[in-house]
Amino acid sequence: MSVASAASHFPARLHIIPNDQPKAGLLGLFSQQPLEMFGRGQAVFRDGDPAMHVFKIVNGLVRVAKILNDGSRVFTDFFYPGEILGLAADERYLGDAEAVGEVQLCRLSRNRFQQAVDSSDQLRPQFVNWLCQETASAQARMVLLARKKAEERVCDLLLTLARRAGNNNGPASEIEIPISRIDMADYLGLTIETVSRTMTNLIRRGVIQSSARYRFTIR
């Protein structure tokens, strides 16, 4: 299987480029907000908390997870810089949001956010557009979880991260992947062992190279 064929069947998120013009409107709402820092593993919000704020990710990576009864975890999504976290929450947040590494973000009260969106004919469609993109992303994950094999899942994740890292000129060749095996496993619906074996295999076959921990080159 080629790496390319493992890529998602769905359009990549279109809002990962920092100065994405059509999205500037919504992101602009955060421009007066102070920057907040979150350390590795720190919670931005918890599953079921009253959804009081929305968050613009400025730097770093945030993961959103559902915890199951048996204690296992499923990541429902990752959020990248330039994206808005906490949108698809009506009364309460859906899942735990945690900083993967060091994260910088801006917070905006939901009231103010909704008010701004509701009163602007320009912002409203953008808001809907973001929600739809979250849905599209969720669908892509369902396909991945329902039908893809371990190797496809891992490649899919690597490519997604590479695409995001190579901000605007295509996938970067060498990328920083600050995600532990556990996180990858919980995102991909696999065990750490399976992820580890798959990575080893990809390296052995020369599909990817590992220069340092968390640093890879994709062919």
Next chain:
Amino acid sequence: MSVASAASHFPARLHIIPNDQPKAGLLGLFSQQPLEMFGRGQAVFRDGDPAMHVFKIVNGLVRVAKILNDGSRVFTDFFYPGEILGLAADERYLGDAEAVGEVQLCRLSRNRFQQAVDSSDQLRPQFVNWLCQETASAQARMVLLARKKAEERVCDLLLTLARRAGNNNGPASEIEIPISRIDMADYLGLTIETVSRTMTNLIRRGVIQSSARYRFTIR
């Protein structure tokens, strides 16, 4: 494993009760629309089609699927009577929507729908609320696909359908399940054989009983 423990960790959809008061507003928009009929397997819309309409399901069951390159299918969601289909589509529909059995629905142009939503302070939050429920439903499916075993998946589906069938007084004991094994498999991320074996097993163990094809009693 008990059937109950296989139930979703997330709140059931709250909008499956026909006369759900808080939702009346949005559903009311369809009141002047003519009823359309769709036969078993007929497409309501196709993946990638321009999203010109939204649909209120009046009767029957609609499935939404993504088709993969290799031809296999993944159902991203089912839509029940009293629900609105096609909401989470910005420019184009996300997935193929098909009638499972005979389906009756009303159609409303997206323009009119958006206009009504945009201009009503009452409707707007309902609209957002529906979108968020779709997201919640998507998350529940991710958990199911990522971590649950075949038997849990099947029980989860049966309970969801039972809950929906027993309109307001709890799960019905005997329910009509008009869904083929193929559909179940594509919804659950399994093969027909695995679904079949699991069903046989549940019947053998007395967890469910089968009175006729597509008719079951759950203990």
Next chain:
DNA sequence: CGTTAACTTGAATTTTGTCAATGCCTGTGG
């Protein structure tokens, strides 16, 4: 440096998928 957490690797086991054969409704046309 030594401790700890993260990662890798191997072997055995479980779960699910695949392939192939068969059975069972349902509806159609003789």
Next chain:
DNA sequence: CCACAGGCATTGACAAAATTCAAGTTAACG
């Protein structure tokens, strides 16, 4: 009314994939 075709479902034997359990390594950090 019966025979039969075609789709769906079941079942079995086997293969493949992933999980589990159990050691080991490696790397990061105080």
